Amino acid sequence: MEILALVLGGLVCLVLVLLAAWALAAYNRLIRQRNQVDAAWAQIDVQLKRRYDLIPNLVETVKGYAAHERGTLDAVVQARNAAVAAAGAPAASRAVAENALTQSLGRLFALSEAYPDLKASANFAGLQSELSGTEDKIAYARQFYNGAVQTYNTSTQSIPTNVIAGVGGFRARDLFEALGDERGPVQVRF
Template identity: 45%
Template sequence: MTVLIIIIIILVLGFFLVQVFNRFAKNRNVVKDAWSNIDVALKRRYDLIPNLVETVKGYAAHEKTTLENVIQARNAAMAVPSDDINAQIKAENQLQQTLRSIFALGEAYPDLKANASFLDLQQKLNEIEINLERSRRYYNGTVRENNTYGESFPGVMFASMFNYQHFDFFETDAASRENVKVDFN
């Protein structure tokens, strides 16, 4: 009888551990899937940026530093390893800030603001940003679920055993919330 009770306890404990492990695996995979949606939109944005920079160059040639900063931020974001989501988030926040400076140039140069190519590229980027915002919300929801499970009971007891991975939220940084100032003096 005692042996039967011990076997039942071991089976229940084994079943419990399998459930915890599966939850960690599911959460991690859902987060990575959510990030892949963001990654697709980011690649589309990377492809549009050189065209946008070339269009702006013709109207704001003396804004070379601004344009170079955008290209450098784009290249830095593209260089981050695709499996390092937290590093990609930081690079994307920097790229977002530099992109805002290009659109601020559009406000400063009325001819540029009226250019059909610039308007088309701006519209395409706007569509990508809307898609990114939706994907970002979904991603942050999956991150919240993953992180909450890994940091609460019973997950926290087994987090290191089952290689729990904490993910950062994809939020805009404080600098990107500020208005971009364009000074021609």
């Protein structure tokens, strides 16, 4: 009888050690995933700040060629200021401000078609090229961020890891989603 109690006690201890090892591994995996989400967000932030820095130069260049397009220029400046002000906001709120900025920049670039001198300006072309490259980097950073968030959210919501996530205070993160025109055409007609 004592041997059976000793064996059962040993098995219980082994199960507890294995359970504790799994809990530690799950907790550490959640930490790594959360850190990856934070690092991905920081990359988006870097590219957005670069975009914010390019916009005033672009607006000043356009002012020289299309001064009477004040409404478009003011919309870009207001959208930029709103995006900068949303810098500390959650991803969902920030995405709205960034999408508004993207749309106003699209209208600004459309002006170059109406003003051939502006389109021919080396300064405008250089700024447009830099901003276009930055937009590509933002798109890639958003894609990477959303992938990291998806992995992290899946871990925090899946059984049995969700128990460790709940105890450890890990909460789901928002995706950085494209809204409105940024998603592309809704309907294609031939």
